[in-house]
Amino acid sequence: MVLVHGNGPQVGLLALQNSAYANVTPYPLDILGAESQGMIGYMLQQALKNHLPEREISVLLTQVEVDANDPAFLNPTKYIGPIYDEAQARALQAEKGWVFKADGNAFRRVVPSPQPKRIVENDAIRALISRDHLVICNGGGGVPVVEKADGYHGIEAVIDKDLSAALLASQIHADALLILTDADAVYLDWGKPTQRPLAQVTPELLREMQFDAGSMGPKVTACAEFVSHCRGIAGIGSLADGQAILAGEKGTLIRCETADVDA
Structure with missing residues (x-):
């Protein structure tokens, strides 16, 4: 069994906290995504282990490869963070340069959401499954990375958790x-x-x-x-x-x- 999870509210709040600390260069979204994977993964792991003490529960930080030229980078659509009214959204857009879109009767920040191409840690996930571990991974759709000549590099985006979960399910033959x-x-x-x-x-x-x-x-x-x-x-x-x-x-x-x- 493999458990994946979202991180939309958490990564948005981390970005908000991050931008409020003016003395440090804000962390990019890939770093915040990794941070949220650890935070949420820890809570899920502890809750499941307390409920299933005899079961091996493992959390795996997961990178997901995307295309740096994906058109999604030109059209942010992925909602993250809390909801705002229109006045709050306009103020934050002017102050921080964020993009907002309507979400029902409220507004939320939107960021690029490129298509997932490959789960980088696929082999590690399959190895844990083969040892009967309940694996918590691919949180928030995975940390978005692009492959270059010298290896993988993070990129500012949030991958859709559902599309990434489907890709993972296909790669591990669920x-x-x-x-x-x-x-x-x-x-x-x-x-x-x-x-x-x-x-x-x-x-x-x-x-x-x-x-x-x-x-x-x-x-x-x-x-x-x-x-x-x-x-x-x-x-x-x-x-x-x-x-x-x-x-x-x-x-x-x-x-x-x-x-x-x-x-």
Whole structure:
């Protein structure tokens, strides 16, 4: 079993704290991403070890290779940090040069989110799995790095955690990809009187549907890509329903063969 996690609020708050300390050059986002991996990984590791004392729990700092020429660097879309009202967002944009976009009725900072190409520590993760470790890795989508002639170098970005999780699942040949969130399923017509949950669906049908690019969209894309390439199953739903989602009893189950859209 491999556990990955997000870091959007944490890396945004670290960036805010970082910029407030004028005597030190601000750390770049790759360093803050690594810092958040250690912080969140430690908390998850301790909680799991206390609950499963006989199980080996390992946290692995994970780098993920991206393309330095990815067009995402010209169009920041990844939300990080806390929410602000419009006046606060405008003030911070003027003061710090950050980019903000609307997130529902509020505003949040956005940063580049390039496509993940390769999990650098793939072999180490597989080695830990082979020794029956529960591995916590790839936090926040991984630390973004680019490969140059002299090796890897960090780059200012935050990789989408869902797309990176799907890439990791593919590289380690996982049987299933389970994305747990605050929604109990994937919904059609979200926010409308006609909204309804999807119970089971194929990747092909899922790709034809429209979802919010800032929240459910990456999760749906990640699951569809994983199932298409690996012929495994993927699920999306509530944190409390993990086992039931994979059994097709709750949430949304994505698999290659299903009779039709079960909504």
